[in-house]
Amino acid sequence: MAVSIFQPLKSQSLNFSRTLRADFIFSGTVEKQYISIEELSTFNGWAGRRGHLNAVPLRGNGQLCLQDARTKKVLYRHSFSTLFQEWLTTEEAKRVNKAFQNVFLMPMPTDSALLSIELYDTHSKVVSSFAMTIHPRDILIRSLDGLQVAPHKYLWKAGVPDKKIDIAIVAEGYTEAEQNNFYSDAIIAMKSLFSHEPFKSRKDCFNIVAVALPSQNSGISIPKRGLWKQTALSSHFDTFYSDRYLTTLNLRKLNDALQGIPYEHIIILANTDNYGGGGIYNSYTLTTAKHSAFRSVVVHEFGHSFGGLADEYYNDTQFSDTYNAAIEPWELNITTHPDDSKWKDVRGAKMYEGAGYQAKNVYRGFENCRMKTNEYPEFCGVCQRALNQLIDFYTK
Numbered sequence: 001m002a003v004s005i006f007q008p009l010k011s012q013s014l015n016f017s018r019t020l021r022a023d024f025i026f027s028g029t030v031e032k033q034y035i036s037i038e039e040l041s042t043f044n045g046w047a048g049r050r051g052h053l054n055a056v057p058l059r060g061n062g063q064l065c066l067q068d069a070r071t072k073k074v075l076y077r078h079s080f081s082t083l084f085q086e087w088l089t090t091e092e093a094k095r096v097n098k099a100f101q102n103v104f105l106m107p108m109p110t111d112s113a114l115l116s117i118e119l120y121d122t123h124s125k126v127v128s129s130f131a132m133t134i135h136p137r138d139i140l141i142r143s144l145d146g147l148q149v150a151p152h153k154y155l156w157k158a159g160v161p162d163k164k165i166d167i168a169i170v171a172e173g174y175t176e177a178e179q180n181n182f183y184s185d186a187i188i189a190m191k192s193l194f195s196h197e198p199f200k201s202r203k204d205c206f207n208i209v210a211v212a213l214p215s216q217n218s219g220i221s222i223p224k225r226g227l228w229k230q231t232a233l234s235s236h237f238d239t240f241y242s243d244r245y246l247t248t249l250n251l252r253k254l255n256d257a258l259q260g261i262p263y264e265h266i267i268i269l270a271n272t273d274n275y276g277g278g279g280i281y282n283s284y285t286l287t288t289a290k291h292s293a294f295r296s297v298v299v300h301e302f303g304h305s306f307g308g309l310a311d312e313y314y315n316d317t318q319f320s321d322t323y324n325a326a327i328e329p330w331e332l333n334i335t336t337h338p339d340d341s342k343w344k345d346v347r348g349a350k351m352y353e354g355a356g357y358q359a360k361n362v363y364r365g366f367e368n369c370r371m372k373t374n375e376y377p378e379f380c381g382v383c384q385r386a387l388n389q390l391i392d393f394y395t396k
């Protein structure tokens with residue numbers, strides 16, 4: 001493009017005309033975890049927030065912090081959850097040392113800065129941490145400018161990327177010949193999102209771009225059936241040997257594929273009618289576009305990846321140890337402390353036992369919600385308030 005769409009505005013110690021990307025490997029076992037930097041890179045523009053830079057909207061299962069190396073002033077904070085931490089709860093994590101990619105974006109510091117990462121366990125304790133000093137003029141920070149830009153189309157543009165929340169809807173398992181088919185599915189995903197409050201009334205806070213990443217094969221890998229497909233992001237069902245858990249482990253490929261397109265939140269549409277999906281807070285949503293429940297599921301998973309919302313159902317034994325009754329979860333839509341209501345200001349909210357995969361000791365605020373069932377048409381009052389807070393955090 002000839003003219004930058006980003007304003008080269010400089011704060012005291014951040015250069016908002018460039019993004020710093022940090023690619024990490026999180027690895028280990030249930031006993032011991034390691035955080036290692038794989039590569040630093042940079043590219044033109046910063047599509048992320050301009051306000052609340054030194055705060056996080058939710059605690060998350062991990063946090064990144066960028067500080068001025070000299071003054072220790074916090075320049076930028078970011079919270080997230082990871083597939084790696086979910087994997088640590090599986091049986092496999094007791095006997096295998098496994099590695100997972102994680103990619104984080106932040107505005108480029110203008111001077112030497114300290115980049116640190118912390119991961120938390122279910123008791124809110126720091127279980128592993130990492131720190132390094134970054135020199136913005138380090139010659140080995142790879143420039144990603146000029147990488148080939150994937151075919152894409154804006155489905156909804158409310159304003160310039162630095163003022164709006166930029167959502168990229170990305171194709172997975174669609175061949176080049178199926179590009180228009182993908183764009184149709186992306187429009188369904190967007191319409192479904194904007195039919196739910198609070199997205200409906202706050203549509204003007206978002207930009208939605210559909211990225212038609214071509215795959216060699218049509219469809220998605222289903223290991224349980226011995227079915228492997230060559231797709232752009234190498235996603236597959238049966239993550240952690242759970243049938244309907246569909247994820248991609250290739251976060252580098254995913255972030256590379258989005259080069260040249262402003263993005264903050266990612267929704268991946270998988271070209272299959274097999275049921276499944278996943279949503280990881282501040283990482284991505286992945287959902288199946290050809291299943292009859294697509295419209296509900298894509299919004300539910302986005303509740304996880306954008307809103308950090310917990311599941312409000314409890315008829316699932318897979319993750320039954322996710323929440324500890326003694327610890328109040330950071331997710332805004334479930335609680336383990338029914339007497340000390342965290343949503344006493346939400347009209348109509350009560351206490352219903354059963355949420356976060358557990359029938360006992362974890363509570364939700366309403367009988368039903370988009371985070372509980374695919375049939376229910378909207379987010380409950382507690383979730384709507386939480387999502388509104390997130391939208392405010394990113395845009396005000």
Ligand SMILES: [Zn+2]
Pocket residue numbers: 312333368369370371379380381382383384
């Ligand atoms: Zn809810």
